[in-house]
Amino acid sequence: MHEILSRLGLDRDPRVTPPAQTAQDGVVLSLNPATGEPLAGVKLDTADSYEKTIARATGSFKRWRTVPAPKRGEVVRRIGEAYREHLEDLGSLVALEMGKIKAEGIGEVQETIDVADFAVGLSRQLHGITMPSERPMHSMREHWLPLGPIGVITAFNFPNAVWGWNAMLGAVCGDVCVWKPSLITPLTAIATNNIAQRVASEMGHEGVFELVIGTDDEVGERMIADRRLPLISATGSCRMGRHVGAAVAGRLGKCLLELGGNNAVIIEPDADLDLALKSTVFGSVGTCGQRCTSSRRLIIHESIADDFCERLAKAYATVRIGDPLDEGTLVGPIINENSARAFEDAIAAAKQQGGEVIAGGARVDPAKLPERLRKGAYVQPTIVRAPAGNQLAIAQEETFAPILYVFTYKTLDEAIGMHNSVDQGLSSAIFTGSARSAERFLNPSGAGSDCGLAYVNLGTSGAEIGGAFGGEKDTGGGRESGSDAWKVYMRRQTCTVNFGDEFALAQGIRFE
Numbered sequence: 001m002h003e004i005l006s007r008l009g010l011d012r013d014p015r016v017t018p019p020a021q022t023a024q025d026g027v028v029l030s031l032n033p034a035t036g037e038p039l040a041g042v043k044l045d046t047a048d049s050y051e052k053t054i055a056r057a058t059g060s061f062k063r064w065r066t067v068p069a070p071k072r073g074e075v076v077r078r079i080g081e082a083y084r085e086h087l088e089d090l091g092s093l094v095a096l097e098m099g100k101i102k103a104e105g106i107g108e109v110q111e112t113i114d115v116a117d118f119a120v121g122l123s124r125q126l127h128g129i130t131m132p133s134e135r136p137m138h139s140m141r142e143h144w145l146p147l148g149p150i151g152v153i154t155a156f157n158f159p160n161a162v163w164g165w166n167a168m169l170g171a172v173c174g175d176v177c178v179w180k181p182s183l184i185t186p187l188t189a190i191a192t193n194n195i196a197q198r199v200a201s202e203m204g205h206e207g208v209f210e211l212v213i214g215t216d217d218e219v220g221e222r223m224i225a226d227r228r229l230p231l232i233s234a235t236g237s238c239r240m241g242r243h244v245g246a247a248v249a250g251r252l253g254k255c256l257l258e259l260g261g262n263n264a265v266i267i268e269p270d271a272d273l274d275l276a277l278k279s280t281v282f283g284s285v286g287t288c289g290q291r292c293t294s295s296r297r298l299i300i301h302e303s304i305a306d307d308f309c310e311r312l313a314k315a316y317a318t319v320r321i322g323d324p325l326d327e328g329t330l331v332g333p334i335i336n337e338n339s340a341r342a343f344e345d346a347i348a349a350a351k352q353q354g355g356e357v358i359a360g361g362a363r364v365d366p367a368k369l370p371e372r373l374r375k376g377a378y379v380q381p382t383i384v385r386a387p388a389g390n391q392l393a394i395a396q397e398e399t400f401a402p403i404l405y406v407f408t409y410k411t412l413d414e415a416i417g418m419h420n421s422v423d424q425g426l427s428s429a430i431f432t433g434s435a436r437s438a439e440r441f442l443n444p445s446g447a448g449s450d451c452g453l454a455y456v457n458l459g460t461s462g463a464e465i466g467g468a469f470g471g472e473k474d475t476g477g478g479r480e481s482g483s484d485a486w487k488v489y490m491r492r493q494t495c496t497v498n499f500g501d502e503f504a505l506a507q508g509i510r511f512e
């Protein structure tokens with residue numbers, strides 16, 4: 001078994017089985033997307049084991065919620081420290097199992113550490129407010145209480161950090177986290193959860209972090225229908241979110257949805273074009289275009305489009321594609337064959353709709369890859385230029401692959417209209433030298449960018465944890481991570497106390 005797995009204790013975990021070439025019943029194979037080789041098998045949860053986990057989580061919640069919030073913060077602080085100790089290995093495991101380059105894998109785990117730090121501070125601040133009562137000798141306040149065991153469903157592309165955003169905040173809020181990871185990245189989930197679970201147990205708090213690894217039919221569906229989980233936080237495609245959202249709403253549960261994006265960058269003629277170039281390349285090719293915040297559309301002023309596209313295509317030609325664990329690689333494989341086919345289909349559709357491929361456009365020829373990488377799916381980061389006035393129907397969708405569609409505009413109003421024309425509303429960016437254009441993009445009336453995240457002179461991907469993260473429209477409306485995102489993991493109670501002797505009703509009602 002791979003040495004990284006062994007250093008993280010995965011070879012001693014009862015769920016993990018040695019790698020086999022074919023999956024057996026009740027086992028999912030975790031594959032290295034760079035080589036196509038199996039890393040290990042992972043035993044799947046069943047309806048029975050799911051039931052036991054939820055029963056345990058319900059019991060653990062009753063104990064955990066009574067621990068004072070700053071003490072819960074102390075547990076999270078130690079968990080953050082444990083992730084610091086395992087940063088290199090855990091980041092490498094993310095790269096090994098998901099295929100992003102090692103620097104990004106480490107960056108992802110760093111994000112969990114940052115959220116842990118943020119949550120520690122928060123553990124002393126989960127504050128409510130007071131308000132004056134209209135009745136004499138009465139007081140009123142709002143306070144925030146632990147919510148329950150919460151269900152966290154995560155996507156393959158951020159196999160560590162998305163859980164971190166939810167679990168670290170949920171833990172200081174007094175919730176127990178039941179995590180259902182993607183079946184594409186179960187090893188990262190086991191290693192990540194084991195560290196948190198071990199630290200919490202050593203501090204006397206068993207069962208705060210639970211993991212269920214199972215199919216959507218057997219485990220996923222049970223989880224979203226489960227009334228014992230008052231909140232389901234689900235990250236993934238819009239297709240998944242529509243289904244999960246409806247199921248959770250049907251039982252009147254709370255849902256936090258973090259779904260697909262179709263993020264655009266607007267570039268004005270007076271922008272710093274060197275800055276715009278670097279940011280656009282990172283935003284569109286980074287993580288092989290498999291970030292929810294990847295730049296998928298470039299909306300550029302017609303006067304600078306030709307030159308900028310030429311520079312962009314040259315930059316694309318220098319991007320080193322290869323093993324994500326190799327120093328110097330900038331783009332690893334796409335996650336699997338299905339994604340590679342979706343990439344090819346989208347390019348075929350774009351051409352058929354009138355687009356011109358100006359960089360990439362195909363899979364990487366396996367003959368040009370080292371022998372050991374030939375079973376991986378590698379694609380060329382691609383730029384498709386749309387003819388003026390043609391919005392390309394395919395660009396209205398999120399294809400989870402490194403394809404950037406380029407459109408031109410004449411006026412900023414036109415650019416913002418094009419920008420907002422898609423169904424998704426996650427991340428957005430403008431490069432401009434004009435304060436007026438920047439403010440119009442962030443227009444407080446709402447007439448600017450319609451996304452949850454809006455950037456000026458930086459690209460769409462790479463959010464900081466201090467702000468609330470999430471998107472509007474078909475992206476689902478959820479917010480995670482910083483700011484006041486913690487409130488979704490708690491329930492609010494409005495408390496009124498009569499400290500006098502009079503029977504007083506609100507609105508002056510007399511009942512005597």
Ligand code: NAD
Nearest residue numbers: 154155156181182216220221236237240258259260261292
């Ligand atoms: P996916 O929708 O295929 O799966 C996401 C998760 O949902 C997985 O754990 C999957 O098992 C689970 N799921 C699917 N059907 C389910 C069901 N019926 N019941 C319960 N769980 C179910 O997404 P993916 O391919 O893993 O990830 C890529 C997608 O995620 C992209 O669309 C990307 O934009 C999005 N994403 C969004 C964010 C964000 O914060 N907005 C972050 C990361 C990824």
